[in-house]
Amino acid sequence: MTASTASHPLGRYGWTDVWAADFAPHEAGGLRPGRVVRVDRGSCEIVTTAEDGRVVIGRAGVGPVASADPLLAPCTGDWVALDAEQGVVRVLLPRRTAFVRAVSSQRSDGQVLAANIDQVLIAVSLADELDLGRVERFLALAWESGGQPVVVLTKADLVPDPVTRSYLVEDTERAAPGARVLAVSAATGQGMDALAALLDGTAALLGVSGAGKSTLANALTGADAQRVDATRDSDGKGRHTTTTRDLLPLPGGGVLIDTPGLRGVGLWEADHGVAQAFTDxxxxxxxxxxxxxxxxxxxxxxxxxxxxxxxxxxxxxxxxHKLLRENERIAARSDARLNAELLRSWKRKKALGRHMMERKRGPQQ
Incomplete structure (x- = not known):
């Protein structure tokens, strides 16, 4: 980041020379740079700059960039070229990184949960039995995203014995080669300074329901940005207190993308991610x-x-072995969908060509 981009009003939101270069062709058309803070149906909230240089957040339509493909639809973290006068997003700038999961095990669609991320914080609650298989699954997707994964063991205050807590950290570290593992407690502040010091650029916060993500997000941002509910006593699961993906500024610079708790985390074309998660x-x-x-x-x-x-x-x-098999199935279904789309496109073009030929020949006598 140069002095010019560091002093840019959107610098604290991740604006860099790279984004400035990508945006340059659109600046001549009177468009403004902005970043997606939240996506709603048919519109999104954008952080951008006013004419006087102030940072402002406003709502904009996404019609020109809307897509039925979840992989191409606007997502929290995207950088855009904004038509401020019309209040509409004209262009999505090319993504550098993205956390993508399969929409469900029965479909071949991918869903982008966070775009243009530098780090992936995987929240894992120590209030529940440690599920290392699930941690490895998240890590495979995190490595595939292009972001640097950090496993955050939340609610460490619920494991008061330091020896037991140390064993849990060590077990997680063995399942997460190449990733940093931290045990933290937003309630007591334990480990929070170390976590805050690690954050750099754009960090996506992900995890299952009840992992304490909203509490963690509030502690990191220094504000009650996200609503917090208690987990159910019956199963320890959360109530989806975060229902949208929100881009939140951090006090020390950079941003945090908080996401709703995930029920299922299906792999999506994660060959590299699986290999990286299992380097041993x-x-x-x-x-x-x-x-x-x-x-x-x-x-x-x-x-x-x-x-x-x-x-x-x-x-x-x-x-x-399990993740490799799942990834192969997803890749096969994705290829089948692509082939089906190509076939439909070819049939449409063939029908159009036949129609044009019939028009040229004129009516049959």
Whole structure:
């Protein structure tokens, strides 16, 4: 970031030389740069600048950039070219990174939860039994997004024994190679300074319902930006206190994108993400006797040897296989959808061509 972009009114919202260069062709047309703060049906809230340079937040229509494809629709974190006079978004600037999940296990659509992110904060509640398989799933998507993952173990005050808490952190670290793991408590402030010091640029906050994301977001932003409800006593799950994806400015600069609690986290074309989340398995695989070893029952499998020696947990290997299979199914369905769309497009063009030929020939006598 240069001095010019650092002093730009939108600098604290993530404006950089890269975005300035992408926006330059649209500036001549009288458009203004802005960033999507929240998306509603048919419109969104945009943080932009007024004529006098003040930072303002206003609502704008998204008609010109609306899309039936969830991957192409405007999303919180997007940078846009805004027609301030008409109150409409004219252009979505190309995304640099994005956290994408499958909409559901029965469909082949992806959904962007946060765009142009630098970090992914994965909130995991210590009030519940630690689900390392779910952590690995989030990590695969986080690595695939292009952001740097940070696993945030929330509600650490509910684990008062420091030895037990240390074991939980160590277990999570073994399941999260390359990612930072922090145990924090928004209630007591434990670990919050360390977490705040890690934040840089745009951080997306994700997790399941009841993970304490809204409380964490309020603590990080220094304001009651998000409503907080207690979790249900029956199952410890939350009530979706955050219902929209919101871009919130942080006191020390940068922004936080808070998201609703997720019930399901399906993979979406996460080949790189799965490999990055399981770098230990991938590293061991390089020593297998056969280059196409599936780490199932082949002789000379270095991965299975590591499991037998206690170096690699069997649970982790099984989850690695599970995520690979799921990712392959999603990729196959996505390819099938693409092929179907191409076929429909070809049929439309063929029908149009036939219609034009019939018009040229004129009515048959």
């Amino acid at each position: 398995v991938e590293s061991l695989a390089r020593d297998c006797r056969f280059p196409d070893c599936s780490h199932g029952a082949e002789p000379g499998c270095a991965v299975l040897a590591a499991v037998e020696e206690g170096e690699l947990p069997l649970r982790r290997l099984e989850n690695y």
